[in-house]
Amino acid sequence: VRRLVLILGDQLWLDNPALADFDPAQDRVLMIEAPGESTGVWSHQARITVFLSAMRHFRERVLAQGWPLDYIGLEDEPEGHADRFTDRLARCLQRIRPVRLDVCECGEWQMQQGLEACATAAGVPLHWHADTHFLCSRERFARWTRGRREWRMEHFYREMRREHRVLMDGDQPLGGQWNFDADNRKAYPRTGPGWIPEPARFEPDDITREVMALVRRRFAGHPGSLDHFIWPVTREQGLQALRRFIDERLLGFGPYQDAMWNDTPYGWHSLLSVALNLHLIHPREVIDAVEQAHRERGEQALPLAGVEGFIRQVLGWREFIRGVYWQEMPGLREANHFGHQRPLPAWYWTGETDMACLRDAIGQTLRHGYAHHIQRLMLLGQYALLAEIDPRQVADWFLAVYVDAIEWVELPNVAGMALYANGGRFTSKPYVASGQYVSRMSNHCQGCRFRPELRTGPQACPMTTLYWHFLDRHEAELAASPRTALMVRNLQRLTPGERQAIRSQAAWLLDGAAASAPGAAHGPG
Ligand code: FAD
Incomplete structure (x- = not known):
């Protein structure tokens, strides 16, 4: 041979x-x-x-x-x-x-x-x-980082747009703007998401059924369910999923990409990460098909804001994250900027927590092997950061539970973006927010036994308590950065007594992992 x-x-x-x-x-x-x-x-x-x-x-x-x-x-x-x-x-x-x-x-x-x-x-x-599945080679990314103190996705993305001539009008961005993020952050209406067209679902064929039987036999003790398996496993299916997404779901993706709602596992998202990550479909064909649909169907049918928002994920974030991975390994796996050492709560594997948002996100993760970006970042990742969990354990969890998880894309997202474990190499600040953010972006807090506006007391939302505790603990570092100084100023408005109460409640939460057990005990006071 x-x-x-x-x-x-x-x-x-x-x-x-x-x-x-x-x-x-x-x-x-x-x-x-x-x-x-x-x-x-x-x-x-x-x-x-x-x-x-x-x-x-x-x-x-x-x-x-x-x-x-x-x-x-x-x-x-x-x-x-x-x-x-x-x-x-x-x-x-x-x-x-x-x-x-x-x-x-x-x-x-x-x-x-x-x-x-x-x-x-x-x-x-x-x-x-060299892997030609990516538009930006490892060498090209390394060149881009040279001489840059800070790596910012936005700068990289603009270069990619120019270099690959995506959404361009001559040498200017189509629509006169590089970024339409401000239009893309809506919550669902208060009455709920309404009707969302179904994503493409692929019935398991003989090969998949045989594999499922094998997995059930050989990996019976592994987490997750196979009862809702809808994923594309061939190129033809990947292309069908892309077509269905563009025709029926891209329109809602733009405005609602950050929105969350109980029992709405897929929202308007594309579910294309599996087909992309397995190389069944090429990012260039995804980008081209989306851009072409916009140009052919026009602004009314497929507004540029949503189209740009989607292309930013694939041409911007996905390529950027891959570049970061190869620049930062092997150190990224050990990175632990805040020195967090706590073990991952056992309920990350079961969803048995009183926090309705995390219960919903973990529940769908175990059922479907899927959660969308904001669930991963602002619920599961953010809680792990605020609860001071060892980044290695968090990364292992994320690598295990998602159908699209491969280390090059999982690790920079977890260690870099969600946990700030590499000290902000490519994010300008830790992504942290209190339960109020969850309340604004979802209906999880309605019917939750915790209240997102409360920092302390038996009904305080653990996300909120731990958010304030995070600010308190890292006050000096956060105050020194213009991106986070405002958060700290809000903290500094609290009385010494209020700050002490936050510390006690946080210690009780963290040491007792109190929010973990169903029907867990009430707060310290
Ligand atoms: P859509 O929301 O429809 O986005 C379209 C495509 O853009 C995705 O299919 C994906 O290819 C790309 N994309 C969007 N955001 C990112 C991003 N931050 N990084 C890289 N590509 C992106 N993605 C994975 O593919 N595998 C992972 O293991 C993974 N782990 C993550 C862990 C955390 C903590 C976070 C915050 C994000 C993670 N992501 C991961 C990125 C993103 O959440 C998923 O790509 C996305 O949710 C997949 O669903 P979708 O195909 O419906 O995406």
């Missing part, structure tokens, strides 16, 4: 650069399912199913090309034997003895190290191919 082309579970496209010039007469494709990938990182059953099913569907595509393929299935090797991905790869390299191993850049720093070590040990030269 001249070249052995290894295709990883999140590289499922025929344009994979490692497959360029593939010659079936001399080359082979290798795909490996490894149980360690689901247990080394604790994993939601739907997440395991997404990966395995998409890989098995891609196996069919490779075979349809007439290409020779070695596919190592999860149960092809005796249980417990060679469970780790790299153990399985090492055995394949020994057996196949290729002249060269070809791989597209992977989505995880640890995996990259593992592959290199494995190839070196086997004496097989490893050839990395």
Whole structure:
């Protein structure tokens, strides 16, 4: 075998650069399912199913090309034997003895190290191919960071808009403005979200059903449910999901992307992260289809504000986050700016908390393997920050529970954006808010036993108490930054007695993890 082309579970496209010039007469494709990938990182059953099913569907595509393929299935090797991905790869390299191993850049720093070590040990030269799935290469991002003290998504995004000619009118941004964020922050009306068109749902086919049976048997103790599995596992399905989103849901995405409501797991969101992250569809085709729909249908049918808001997520945030990951690893995994050491409350795995917002967000996470951005950032991530939880434990949780979780995108979002664990390398301030924000952006607080406006006392919202406690604890640091100085000024208006009461209540919450148990005890006083 001249070249052995290894295709990883999140590289499922025929344009994979490692497959360029593939010659079936001399080359082979290798795909490996490894149980360690689901247990080394604790994993939601739907997440395991997404990966395995998409890989098995891609196996069919490779075979349809007439290409020779070695596919190592999860149960092809005796249980417990060679469970780790790299153990399985090492055995394949020994057996196949290729002249060269070809791989597209992977989505995880640890995996990259593992592959290199494995190839070196086997004496097989490893050839990395730059991942053309992204519009901004790792080198391009590194160049962008050079000489910049602060990395700001907005600056990066504008360069990407110009460079890739997205939403441009000559050399000016379409509509005369780069950013329409101010139009995109609405809560749902007080009467509720009303009718939201359904996202595309894909009934499990035979392959997916077989994988589900395997996952239920082999990973029975893993969190999450498979009862609501709707995810695309092929390119065709990814494209259908994109089409459905543009035709029916993009219109509401813009204004309501930050809104939350009980039992509304998907809102107007696109649910495209799985198809994108597995490389089933290319971000460029997503961006082009959305821009084209706007240009063809016009401002009335698809306003620019929402279209720009969506493209900002894909061309801006997604590319930026990936660049940050490769610049900041391996340190990002250890980053802990505030030195937080508390363990993750057990109820993150069950949703059994009296806080209605977190109960809803965790509940849907376990049911669907999905929560939208603001739920992840301003509920689950923010609570973990305010409750002083060890960032490593938080990152492990996020990596486990979401169907779209791959470390390159999960870790910068968790450690960098939600927890400020890297000390604000790319965010200008910690994302913190009291329960009042949740109350404004959702209906969770109605019917919750806590009251978002109360800082102390038996009915105080833990999010609110811990928000004020966070300001109190980090007063000097927050006062020194113009972005957070105003928050601190509000804190400084409180009397010493009020501040002491916040400290006591926070200590009681944090030490007793009091809000965790259903029907937990009341406050300290
Ligand atoms: P939409 O809201 O419809 O957005 C469209 C697309 O934009 C997404 O599919 C995604 O590809 C991209 N996007 C939007 N925001 C981001 C962002 N902050 N970073 C990167 N891409 C973005 N995304 C993941 O794909 N995997 C993760 O494991 C993940 N973990 C996260 C953890 C935290 C704490 C936070 C705050 C965000 C995380 N995100 C993650 C980003 C974002 O929340 C998800 O991409 C999004 O919720 C996926 O749902 P959607 O496809 O309906 O997205």
